[in-house]
Amino acid sequence: MKSARKTVRRASRPSGLTSRSEVIALPADCTLRNIGALRDRLCDLPADVNNITLDLRQLERFDTATLQLVAAFARDQVRRGTNLMTCGNRPAWDEAAELLGLTATLAARV
């Protein structure tokens, strides 16, 4: 964990003059069977985006695979120096994050 944090610092770019934001709404169903589509959606971001909001308001169904993917994404973005936020978390999402020990990784939220 600690070494990962170090990497973050090294890789982070000066977030400067241009600011580009993107909101990614997670669809209602993000369980294992749809995880590929969600991954593609998350990876398909322009390189210059530096503010990302994950909109979880529509999300109804998810599982550990969903949280794993979002955790990887969140970690990647933190490494890149992107601001990542989530909005519309439901208790079930937070509960699952807590149970899986991923709260810290997913921490940023509105």
Add this chain to the structure above:
Amino acid sequence: MTIDLTQFHDAFFDESFEALDSMESTLLKLDTGSPDSESINTIFRVAHSIKGGAATFGFGEITSFTHSLETLLDELRGNRIAISPQICDLLLKSVDVLRAMLAATKAKQPIDAQGVADLQFDIELVIVHREGASAAAPLAANSSAASDLAAVAAAGAEQPGRLVEWQIDLRPGPQFFERGTDPVRIFRELAVLGNLMVTAHLDALPPCQDMEPGRCYLSWSLSLVSDAPEAAIREIFEWVNADCELTFRASQSSLPMPAVRVPAAVVTLPAPAAPLPAGDAAQPVPVAQSSSAMDSGSIRVGVEKIDELINTVGELVITHAMLSQISRGISGPGTEGLRTAIQQLERNMRQLQESVMRVRMLPISAVFSRFPRMVRDLGQRLEKQVDLKITGETTELDKTVLEKIGDPLVHLVRNCIDHGIESAAVRAATGKNIAGTIHMNASHRGGSICIEVSDDGGGLDCERIVAKARAAGLVGADDNLSREEIQELIFLPGFSTAEITTDVSGRGVGMDVVRRNVSDLGGKIEVQSERGRGSQFLITLPLTLAIVDGLSVAVGDQTYILPMMSTIESLRLSPTQVTTIADGREVFAFRDDYLPIIRLYRFFGLTPRARALHDGLVVVVEGAGRRVGLFVDDLLGQQQVVIKSLETNYGHVAGIAAATILGDGSVALILDVPDLIRSASRREAA
């Protein structure tokens, strides 16, 4: 040592399907207002035994699903979740999903993972949201709730109450998720047992774009401080699929503990889904042990073995017929003794035949049991209140007939709900009980089975049927039809009276298909209906498809068998009773009706012994909803014949249902009366 478990698969599937049937019927009988604990226990046992079997065979998805289901049932059993109609629905849906999973697994087809996951999610939602464990604070379960639950989990174990800190490491393999285990569910259950701390290890987690969807990269270290007995904790991991490494460690922590009963040792669980311990190799499987069928001293036998037995008995019947024919042709000393022996043989043979046939007979409840559920669902969908009354469900009939009668019955019952039973408003307006009633009854009548499906709905609307039939050109504008004839019209292809095509009755499948299905089984269907009072459909089926009670008739040098079920009576006509109508068709008066005559020798292209109607006999037969007179040379007698397929070596022949072998070894054809009537009228029309 490994044993081949696949040999037990079929038993597992059979038992599971049966268990699900019983679970479903118990659910349907469940009074959500005051559920009795025995019913819940029954349902719980079903889920539990399926889970056990599935885990033994490594059917991970079934194991995982039944585990969730079992958790819910356990909550119900402990009155921690109240049984509501919604929960009942959830459980019924679980029955469907389990059936589908089992069927798919049996057929080695992929499981509808999404459907399963959706339902499992719903089930877990219910579990999570139960009273006393709010989703907001699942980890910090307060001590009293936690110890309550722990006590439950530990039910039957030794004294609980000693706090132990458990260190659990879970290192899933790549396919952990895909095999149906979702760690969040396991952790949620652990959290219920005590104070849970979870640390996730993300070091194996690749960058997002390099992730394989569905693969598991995470691993976890858990610390659980709990007073639950070891077994309760292990039980949670019992059904985790084999694609993981799991270590347990009980450690003496700074917590106040007088003594640790469990020695601190690293216990690496063997893969839970692995085969049975070697020593138990000869034990079938848990499912088989829990089977009540086993207890009552029954055995499972492959249908093909029974069919072989039936075939052999069929041959015996023919051999006996030959013997008795030969004995009639001889004379001399000892002949009398021979005949007595042959008579004795006949008695024994009939007994044997009956016993063998009974092996194939199953109670119709196997089919009827589908209906409470269907009626309930359909009633809800159409917003009609429908009560289903089932009687005579212990009536037994041949397995093949049983398998094939389901669809026609489903269609009939659907029709009754969709078209028969009126809406509550209409029923109230006509002074009827708001809830409609459908009655299904089965009974033996003579050598056949009667299945009745009746409703107390609106009955058939004769005027609308006639209007519809005229519009469709099924009857002429001037045809004057009796009520029976009008009611028969609903069985014509392309006939449907539904004003609105509902998604229930749909298009395309009509009563004609029901009639064809029934007549393919050698049976017949009739309808009786009274406007405003309801309709009654009566299906008559042969007891078995292997033997038919037949009337043998002679036409020229050929012998034909008429199934007794189709024959009404035979009579000798005098020339004055017959009228030849314009196009050369002959009709005769029979019980207030005029029936056409089919001269069988013409139909079959034979040279008859009797051409004049008064020289031969007319057999009145019924089929395809019509009666006709079949003109034959003579009646030879009534006998049971063994049905032999013509299609094995040849093909279907119009007007012929099958063949049989007579006492002299020659072949006689068994007539297919409905088909014969249809082909004859087609031919006349042409």
Add this chain to the structure above:
Amino acid sequence: MTRPSTDPTAAAQGAMSQVLTFVIGDVTYGIDIPCVQEIRGWTAVTRLPQSPADILGVLNLRGAIVPVLDLRLKFGSSNVQYTPVTVIVVVSVMSATGPREFGMVVDGVSDVIDIAAQDVKPAPDLGNAASAACIRGLATIGGRMVVLLDVNLLLGKESAAAGPEADRAA
């Protein structure tokens, strides 16, 4: 036999095959021995209504109902008689639904002969004769020509399953 008969390529290249020969009129026909179930004398058959003229009916063969095809009628003989010396050759063929048995009426059975694969010559174009479609080839044995038939094609479409609806006898 000098080569292993189980090797199909060897069989195609030159192994001997055993053929049952029979006569219809003055032509000798042959069919592969392995598909022959039994040879039996004529017994009356039960007529099948609305079947093609060459399907005589069905008979009881050890408890199974087996159709009987008069090969003489199929191949266009007009003068057919059924006498105690008329013979039914029962054969078994594979169909989509499994093995099927049927009987063929011929004037008489002659012999079982060995034919080398290389002695089988392709049949000349016989036009539309009913027999043409069923011929596997021709072979000359001892100066006598034998028409080799493919039994799988004998109970073809025109005679078998589709028969009943084909036309109306009488």
